Amino acid sequence: MLREEKPNNLVQTIERVxxxxxxMAQSAHGISLKELSAKVGLPKGTAHRLLSSLAYFGYVRQASESKNYHLGFKLVELGNLLLDQLDLRAQARPFLIKLSKKTKETVHLVVLDQNEALYIDKVVSNDKPGGLQMVSRVGLRVPAHCSAVGKLLIAHLSEKGVNDLILLKGLSQRTRNTITDPDRLKTHLKIVREQGYAIDNEENEKGIRCVGAPIFDQQGQAIAAISISGPAARITKQLVQNFLKKEVIKTAQAISRELGYTDTIQTPGINKNFKKGGEP
Amino acid sequence: MLREEKPNNLVQTIERVxxxxxxMAQSAHGISLKELSAKVGLPKGTAHRLLSSLAYFGYVRQASESKNYHLGFKLVELGNLLLDQLDLRAQARPFLIKLSKKTKETVHLVVLDQNEALYIDKVVSNDKPGGLQMVSRVGLRVPAHCSAVGKLLIAHLSEKGVNDLILLKGLSQRTRNTITDPDRLKTHLKIVREQGYAIDNEENEKGIRCVGAPIFDQQGQAIAAISISGPAARITKQLVQNFLKKEVIKTAQAISRELGYTDTIQTPGINKNFKKGGEP
DNA sequence: AACCATATTCCGTATTACGAAACAGTTATA
DNA sequence: TATAACTGTTTCGTAATACGGAATATGGTT
Structure with a gap:
C-alpha cells in the first residue's frame, strides 16, 4: 500500500514496531514469537528484544500460559485518551445521540485521516432489538471515495488534494455502484459540495445505504462529517429524501454552529475566505 | 514511577517513543516540537526524526497550521481493535447492558493490567437525564487497592502477587477511607475473596461508592470484575445491601457461566484446583 | 528420561541512529 | 519594508547503539 510522503530517514525501530x-492486529488470539518473527521478517532474537521492550511499557502483553504476544492495553489507554482530547467529539456527541434516537438508526462521526474516512464516534440505536446492525467500530477506516462521509470530506479538499488521494489510494471498485472514474468522482464531489449532503448508495458494501452531512469549524473548514447508516431495505431512498436527509443536515448544522461556524449553508462558496488567504 | 522487572536491554527508541x-497524552491541545523536546530531554533534531517517523505510520499527527504534534489515530484504531479481540468484552457486554438498565446506574468491566485496574468497558444508564455521572473512560486506570473491582482482582492473586503489587505501586491514601496498611488490606482481601463481592466505600474518591463482583474463566481464574458505580448519595449502603449487591453478583455469575466456568460460587476455595497445579 | 520446539539471553561487530550545527520558513519588531 | 528572533526541518561525520547468529533455558511430548 502506498503512503504519503515517505521520509527519507525513517527510524528503523519505529518502522519495525x-x-x-x-x-498483531491481524492475530486476534495472539501470536507466538516464532510466527511473528517469520511474518515480519526478523530474527527471533531481534523480534524478542523489541517485544520485551514494548511489553515493558504496556504496548504489548504476553499471555502467561501460551506465551503468545498480544497488543497491550496502553494502546487502549492512549487511543481513548486521544478521542477525549478531541473537542469535536465531545461537542458532537449529544447531537449524535439525539439524531440516533429520532431516526432509530446508527449514527457515525467521521474525520479524514491519511486520506481515509476514520470513525471517531458511533451511536447505535437501542430501539432495534434483534434487528440488523451495520458492523462498524470506532477506529475503523473506510475508503473516502465510496462512503457518504468520505465523499463529503474530500468534496471540500483542494483539486490537488483530491488528485493526491486518487494517486495514493486509488479508486477501488467495492460494489457495482462504486465510482471508480476520477472525472466522474470530481463531478460528483462538486454536486456533493453544492447540495450540502452526500449519499452512499451501496457504493462501499452491498446492502448498506448511508446519508451524511459535513461539519464545519469556525474557519469554515469541513473538519468532519456525520452519517446515518443502515441496511438498504430499511434506509430506503424514499426515507432518505423525505426524512433522513433533512435530519442529518439539521444535526450537522447544529454541530457546526456549536463549533463556532457562522456562515449560512444556503450560500456555499460565498463569503468563505474571510480569514484564509486574504492579505490586503 | 516504579515498574515491574525492567529489562536490561531496552531498545532506546522504544523507550523514547x-x-x-x-x-503527548498530557497535552490535550497538542505540543510544539520545542516544548516536547525540552520535556523529554532530547535535542530538537532527534525528537523531530522520531516524530516524523511516527507520523508516517499514523501514531502521531501534526496540526497543519499550528505545527503542533498530537497523538495519531492509529492508536485509536489499534486500541479499539484490541478491545474487540477480547472475547470477554464481547461476551460480557449484553449482561452489562441488562444490569445497567435494571439498576439505572453506570456499570464497568475491569481487568488487572500492570497491577492496576483498567476499565475495558463502560455502560452508562440513559435513564438519568441531568443526573450525576461518574467520570470514567474506557482505557482509564485506577489503583487496585482502593476500588471495588481492583480489590476483587487482587483478592484472587497469590500472596506474592499482592506483595509485589504493594511494593511496586504502594498503597496511596486517596481518601480517609482508603486502606493503606498492608496487613489490613490482606485481611480485607481474604474477606472479599470469601464473600464473593467487594465494596468501594468512598475509598478512591470522596462521594463515589461502588459494589462489584468477580468474573471467573473456565479455569477458575478471576480474570475480570464488574461493578456498579455512582454518587454515594444515590448508591446508599442500604441500596447496596438490599439490591445492588445481589444484582451485580448475579450478573457476574452469569458472565462467568458464559465463559465456561462451572464451579459454584457458593463453595469458594473448594474443588478449585482441578486444572491449575495438579500434578499427581 | 531423552527429545524437540520454542522462548530467552549473550556478545563481538558494523550498521544505525545520534545530535550539533546549518538551513528554511514564519512571525514579531524596528 | 527590512530585520531580527524564533521554531521547525535537514544535513552529515561520528561513535554509540542495536544487530542478529549462536548458545542457553524452558517446558511440553513421546
Missing part, C-alpha cells in the same frame, strides 16, 4: 503492531 | 506518547 509499526509492522509488528500491524501483524 | 513511550516517553513521547506519555508527554
Amino acid at each position: 509499526a509492522t509488528i503492531f500491524d501483524v | 513511550a516517553t513521547i506518547f506519555d508527554v
